[in-house]
Amino acid sequence: MSDIRLSLPDGNEKRLPAGITGLGIAESIGPRLAKDALAIKLDGRLQDLNLPVDQDASIAILTFDSPEGHEVYWHSTSHLMAHAVKQLFPRAKLAIGPAIEEGFYYDFDLERPFTPEDLEKIEKKMAELAKAATPVTRKNISKADALAFFINRGETYKVELINELPDETISIYEQADFADLCRGPHVPTTSKIKAVKLLSIAGAYWRGSEKNKMLQRIYGISFPAKEKLDEYIARLEEIKRRDHRKLGKDLDLFSISEESGGGLVLWHPRGALIRKTIEDFWRDEHQKNGYDFVYSPHVGRASLWETSGHLSFYRENMYSSMDVEGQEYFVKPMNCPFHIMIYKNKLRSYRDLPLRFAELGTVYRFERSGVLHGLLRVRGFTQDDAHIFVAPEDMETEVVQVIAFVVKMLRTFGFDDFKAYIATKPEKSVGDDSKWEQATQALKVAADKAGLAYELDEGGGAFYGPKIDIKIKDALGRLWQCSTVQFDFNLPERFDMNFIGVDNQAHRPYVIHRALLGSLERFFGMLIEHYAGAFPVWLAPVQAKVLSITDRQLDYAKGVRDKLLAAGIRAEIDTRSEKIGFKIREAAMDKVPYILVVGDKEVEQNAVAVRERGGKDLGAMPLEAFMTGISDLIKNKRTTTELTRG
RNA sequence: GCCACCGUAACUCAGUUGGUAGAGUAGCUGAUUUGUAAUCAGCCUGUCGUGGGUUCGAUUCCCUCCGGUGGCUCCA
Numbered sequence: 001m002s003d004i005r006l007s008l009p010d011g012n013e014k015r016l017p018a019g020i021t022g023l024g025i026a027e028s029i030g031p032r033l034a035k036d037a038l039a040i041k042l043d044g045r046l047q048d049l050n051l052p053v054d055q056d057a058s059i060a061i062l063t064f065d066s067p068e069g070h071e072v073y074w075h076s077t078s079h080l081m082a083h084a085v086k087q088l089f090p091r092a093k094l095a096i097g098p099a100i101e102e103g104f105y106y107d108f109d110l111e112r113p114f115t116p117e118d119l120e121k122i123e124k125k126m127a128e129l130a131k132a133a134t135p136v137t138r139k140n141i142s143k144a145d146a147l148a149f150f151i152n153r154g155e156t157y158k159v160e161l162i163n164e165l166p167d168e169t170i171s172i173y174e175q176a177d178f179a180d181l182c183r184g185p186h187v188p189t190t191s192k193i194k195a196v197k198l199l200s201i202a203g204a205y206w207r208g209s210e211k212n213k214m215l216q217r218i219y220g221i222s223f224p225a226k227e228k229l230d231e232y233i234a235r236l237e238e239i240k241r242r243d244h245r246k247l248g249k250d251l252d253l254f255s256i257s258e259e260s261g262g263g264l265v266l267w268h269p270r271g272a273l274i275r276k277t278i279e280d281f282w283r284d285e286h287q288k289n290g291y292d293f294v295y296s297p298h299v300g301r302a303s304l305w306e307t308s309g310h311l312s313f314y315r316e317n318m319y320s321s322m323d324v325e326g327q328e329y330f331v332k333p334m335n336c337p338f339h340i341m342i343y344k345n346k347l348r349s350y351r352d353l354p355l356r357f358a359e360l361g362t363v364y365r366f367e368r369s370g371v372l373h374g375l376l377r378v379r380g381f382t383q384d385d386a387h388i389f390v391a392p393e394d395m396e397t398e399v400v401q402v403i404a405f406v407v408k409m410l411r412t413f414g415f416d417d418f419k420a421y422i423a424t425k426p427e428k429s430v431g432d433d434s435k436w437e438q439a440t441q442a443l444k445v446a447a448d449k450a451g452l453a454y455e456l457d458e459g460g461g462a463f464y465g466p467k468i469d470i471k472i473k474d475a476l477g478r479l480w481q482c483s484t485v486q487f488d489f490n491l492p493e494r495f496d497m498n499f500i501g502v503d504n505q506a507h508r509p510y511v512i513h514r515a516l517l518g519s520l521e522r523f524f525g526m527l528i529e530h531y532a533g534a535f536p537v538w539l540a541p542v543q544a545k546v547l548s549i550t551d552r553q554l555d556y557a558k559g560v561r562d563k564l565l566a567a568g569i570r571a572e573i574d575t576r577s578e579k580i581g582f583k584i585r586e587a588a589m590d591k592v593p594y595i596l597v598v599g600d601k602e603v604e605q606n607a608v609a610v611r612e613r614g615g616k617d618l619g620a621m622p623l624e625a626f627m628t629g630i631s632d633l634i635k636n637k638r639t640t641t642e643l644t645r646g
Numbered sequence: 647g648c649c650a651c652c653g654u655a656a657c658u659c660a661g662u663u664g665g666u667a668g669a670g671u672a673g674c675u676g677a678u679u680u681g682u683a684a685u686c687a688g689c690c691u692g693u694c695g696u697g698g699g700u701u702c703g704a705u706u707c708c709c710u711c712c713g714g715u716g717g718c719u720c721c722a
Contacts (some may be wrong), residue, residue, distance in 0.1 A: 113650060203648065204718045205719080250657095258714085317703075369713085371647095373715090377722085382722095385722095520722095578678095580650095580680065582684055583683060586684090602680090
């Protein structure tokens with residue numbers, strides 16, 4: 001048999017006999033690689049390790065250390081789980097079981113609900129099946145054979161899927177008596193699956209449509225090494241520890257009361273103080289960036305929402321109407337129509353543009369009870385909204401400015417890692433192609449100029465215009481969507497908006513919707529989780545807490561507190577007759593950035609003993625020095641608690 | 647809304663052949679005057695989410711509704 005030439009990722013070339021398997025190739029490179037190998041990539045196409053390679057190709061051996069490796073591994077684990085489920089619950093019907101971003105799931109149709117105990121049993125069975133090192137093999141069969149095969153097994157969901165496949169040859173994967181319809185690739189043997197944890201059971205509609213039957217979905221995760229799984233589980237615990245709902249309660253930031261209504265946030269004094277600090281900063285920055293502030297009502301006449309199109313396109317998210325002297329009114333789900341009303345209140349000239357109307361506008365949207373989630377998904381929220389009315393020729397300059405503004409704002413809150421998504425024209429849309437092209441291009445240019453890497457979401461735009469969404473990466477590497485900048489070709493038409501151009505003719509302005517933080521509720525929730533409740537000094541509701549050691553320092557401690565307050569530093573005092581360790585414990589649990597202990601020594605030296613958040617004892621320093629240091633951090637919105645001394 | 651699980655004191659949670667409830671924390675009172683993450687003692691705390699059913703008797707078993715959690719769909 002003749003040799004084939006394989007080029008490796010490192011640029012080297014290897015000659016091997018044609019027909020060698022992917023595993024064989026991996027072995028020829030090294031035993032370690034062969035052990036870690038999950039699949040092989042041939043000219044960019046993934047293939048099973050136990051299949052032959054017949055032609056010259058550029059190859060790469062896929063291991064767990066890549067997103068594609070994760071996918072193969074998790075997908076194979078989902079098969080293993082389905083295998084185990086079929087053994088334990090032969091009546092369960094298979095639906096689908098893909099790999100997802102973190103782990104995998106498989107949907108089953110089974111009369112009796114799965115219980116947490118079932119998960120343990122399934123995990124055990126999976127370990128058994130993995131240990132048995134059953135080979136996983138691919139079989140290509142005709143569509144007719146595949147149909148017969150799955151009909152015979154009573155796998156009606158698979159039959160439905162096969163019927164919709166265009167190909168005449170169908171691939172199925174088998175491991176022992178288990179078989180699944182699958183494109184592959186898969187690991188060559190079940191023994192590759194080492195450490196598995198089944199995480200949760202959830203309902204999921206067949207094919208995601210609520211018209212279909214509700215199936216049972218089991219989520220899980222797996223890793224080639226137990227340590228990796230342990231790390232993952234530790235991460236889940238960390239996520240739980242940072243949960244903004246828990247921290248919101250512990251730190252007394254906000255609550256949501258059953259009595260006043262789900263999805264409606266009650267901001268407690270400390271949370272409200274943080275919000276106010278964010279808002280003050282937000283307003284200052286908007287003023288500097290040429291925005292005008294506006295305020296608009298919470299309700300508006302039906303005719304307004306008819307003109308805007310909300311009643312035809314957004315009604316399912318709006319609360320039912322109220323009757324005002326025979327006129328129908330609606331609570332606002334968005335601010336834009338009001339801002340447009342302000343624009344239209346007088347004739348605008350090209351000299352007025354761009355006009356930037358900004359409002360912390362509270363909107364209400366109907367969300368189904370099942371989707372509400374702490375601060376992240378609510379029914380009433382305040383958008384840091386603005387609408388920019390701009391002449392077409394200035395659009396690009398404007399977008400560049402907006403994106404730069406977004407980035408600056410987010411960086412101040414301590415986020416440096418962003419991911420941008422530009423969504424382009426969907427199938428159903430308004431506005432001609434040239435407009436879309438121009439606006440999409442402007443978004444790309446703006447992202448480039450701001451140094452933002454972006455991905456294109458082809459066809460993902462709203463029907464009224466393209467948009468860019470910016471996601472923030474938090475301390476745990478999770479992505480959160482906050483900022484959005486959207487073009488709107490629809491509203492200017494609907495409201496017949498105009499401005500008078502240099503040519504003394506009426507022209508249509510562009511409307512750009514934009515939110516930097518998204519909603520104050522969601523942003524706050526995200527901030528809580530990002531900082532695990534330990535906010536930067538400028539945001540912390542209490543910035544310094546003065547603790548007296550005995551009653552002898554009472555007056556001095558009060559004096560310190562008053563001086564701090566006078567300097568604009570949010571300070572509190574604890575003069576209870578408790579031991580210092582106790583008071584420190586409480587202040588530390590409140591995540592106060594600085595604890596100032598005052599005893600006889602400090603009184604004598606006009607000093608404070610500073611304990612930084614995290615437990616670092618800085619010892620005694622003159623009160624003035626502390627105040628200078630903390631004021632500097634606050635003024636510059638630093639995210640560190642490290643005082644610059646001197 | 648749908649599926650699963652859950653709902654006991656302000657908070658975290660115990661409470662099995664069905665006999666009207668308990669711990670820690672917090673709170674309050676008092677003692678203690680304390681040097682870097684829990685001083686001690688005493689006191690208080692409940693329509694056992696709601697409504698109904700079964701039963702002599704229900705926190706416990708059954709049903710309804712409300713709310714929460716994890717998902718599905720959607721999204722700031």
